[in-house]
Amino acid sequence: MKKINMKVILISFILLLTLQIDAYSQNEHDTLNIMRKGPHLIFNGNNTEMQVFWQLNKTDTCLIKWGIDTLYSLGNQQIYEYGNDHQHKYLFTNLKPGNKYYYQIKVNDNIFDGSFYSALPENSDQVSFFAYGDTRTYPATHNNITKKMISLYKADPNLQTFILSTGDFVGNGDIESHWDTYFFDPSYSYIQEMLANLPFQSCIGNHERTGKLYRKYFPYPYISDDFYWSFDYGPVHFSILDQYASYNIDSKQLNWLEKDLISTDKKWKFIILHEPGWTAGFGHENNINVQKYIQPLCEKYGVQIVFGGHNHYYARAEVNSIVHITTGGGGAPLYNPDPTYPNIVITSKSNHFCKIEINKKILNFTAMTPDGEIIDHFILKTTE
Numbered sequence: 114m115k116k117i118n119m120k121v122i123l124i125s126f127i128l129l130l131t132l133q134i135d136a137y138s139q140n141e142h143d144t145l146n147i148m149r150k151g152p153h154l155i156f157n158g159n160n161t162e163m164q165v166f167w168q169l170n171k172t173d174t175c176l177i178k179w180g181i182d183t184l185y186s187l188g189n190q191q192i193y194e195y196g197n198d199h200q201h202k203y204l205f206t207n208l209k210p211g212n213k214y215y216y217q218i219k220v221n222d223n224i225f226d227g228s229f230y231s232a233l234p235e236n237s238d239q240v241s242f243f244a245y246g247d248t249r250t251y252p253a254t255h256n257n258i259t260k261k262m263i264s265l266y267k268a269d270p271n272l273q274t275f276i277l278s279t280g281d282f283v284g285n286g287d288i289e290s291h292w293d294t295y296f297f298d299p300s301y302s303y304i305q306e307m308l309a310n311l312p313f314q315s316c317i318g319n320h321e322r323t324g325k326l327y328r329k330y331f332p333y334p335y336i337s338d339d340f341y342w343s344f345d346y347g348p349v350h351f352s353i354l355d356q357y358a359s360y361n362i363d364s365k366q367l368n369w370l371e372k373d374l375i376s377t378d379k380k381w382k383f384i385i386l387h388e389p390g391w392t393a394g395f396g397h398e399n400n401i402n403v404q405k406y407i408q409p410l411c412e413k414y415g416v417q418i419v420f421g422g423h424n425h426y427y428a429r430a431e432v433n434s435i436v437h438i439t440t441g442g443g444g445a446p447l448y449n450p451d452p453t454y455p456n457i458v459i460t461s462k463s464n465h466f467c468k469i470e471i472n473k474k475i476l477n478f479t480a481m482t483p484d485g486e487i488i489d490h491f492i493l494k495t496t497e
């Protein structure tokens with residue numbers, strides 16, 4: 114009798130364990146099947162606001178809650194889809210600049226959460242952020258890079274600000290499935306964790322093609338039907354360019370850029386574009402229009418750094434004290450940089466990201482691999 118009881122208990126235990134494992138796999142499977150893209154954050158330039166976007170696989174009920182901790186006591190709202198592709202968005206407003214907020218999106222019984230810092234106060238003189246680009250082709254590599262950035266901002270909350278991207282998110286930006294598989298695939302959990310916790314601030318790359326789907330998922334406050342715009346964050350002004358619209362002399366974009374640079378009183382001014390003016394060859398040559406039209410404005414209005422990508426490696430060039438960074442090692446197949454190209458200071462054929470830390474008049478720039486190996490470091494000082 115005792116033997117039979119033991120056998121029954123053992124079989125019941127195994128059965129229960131199997132059911133629990135099945136239930137766990139089912140839950141995880143359900144979660145992956147529910148959220149198609151996101152949640153992902155965008156900073157629109159207003160330091161009392163933050164936008165979150167997400168896309169479901171089917172019409173479903175969503176509740177968003179937010180607060181200054183995980184009690185989410187500041188508010189909650191039911192969110193209905195917009196457009197015709199199960200997209201959702203919410204604009205957090207009345208935020209106190211430079212404060213941490215937490216949010217949670219509930220889709221039926223499935224929970225997706227994230228957090229962010231509202232952008233710094235206007236008069237703040239310190240800021241840190243990450244920059245990288247060309248994340249297309251190998252999401253596993255991209256995932257590994259984001260894993261390192263997440264570990265850094267978890268160790269130092271000053272780094273949980275935003276991420277700057279130099280474009281080329283996916284293989285072909287006009288193909289919907291490329292956004293699903295190259296960029297928003299929920300199984301690449303670190304990429305998704307980064308997108309849910311750091312606003313993603315980008316320029317358009319050539320791989321975004323017409324930009325139709327890029328605009329769908331990254332609706333920044335563009336100036337016109339093209340993809341250029343600008344924003345302030347603490348002591349920095351960022352001008353984001355669209356190199357697939359004209360920026361020749363007398364073009365709308367170049368006129369806008371000049372006015373944009375004249376009108377800012379920020380100490381630090383950076384330009385973000387996809388195709389660098391000075392880079393290290395082997396992939397794409399130097400972009401002559403950047404040399405002809407952008408560089409003179411940088412010299413005239415005190416832009417310190419131009420961030421580019423397009424070539425899949427790291428390179429730093431310096432031209433009349435303006436630093437031109439090629440940060441294209443976010444996941445695309447690596448190219449061989451040629452360190453003998455004009456004005457090149459240093460190159461590295463590495464997957465990498467950049468960490469920029471500004472403290473008043475001093476800027477510390479570090480480029481590092483996902484393993485934490487430092488491939489470049491330099492300091493800039495502003496005279497203002």
Ligand SMILES: [Fe+2]
Pocket residue numbers: 281318319320387422423424
């Ligand atoms: Fe490119």
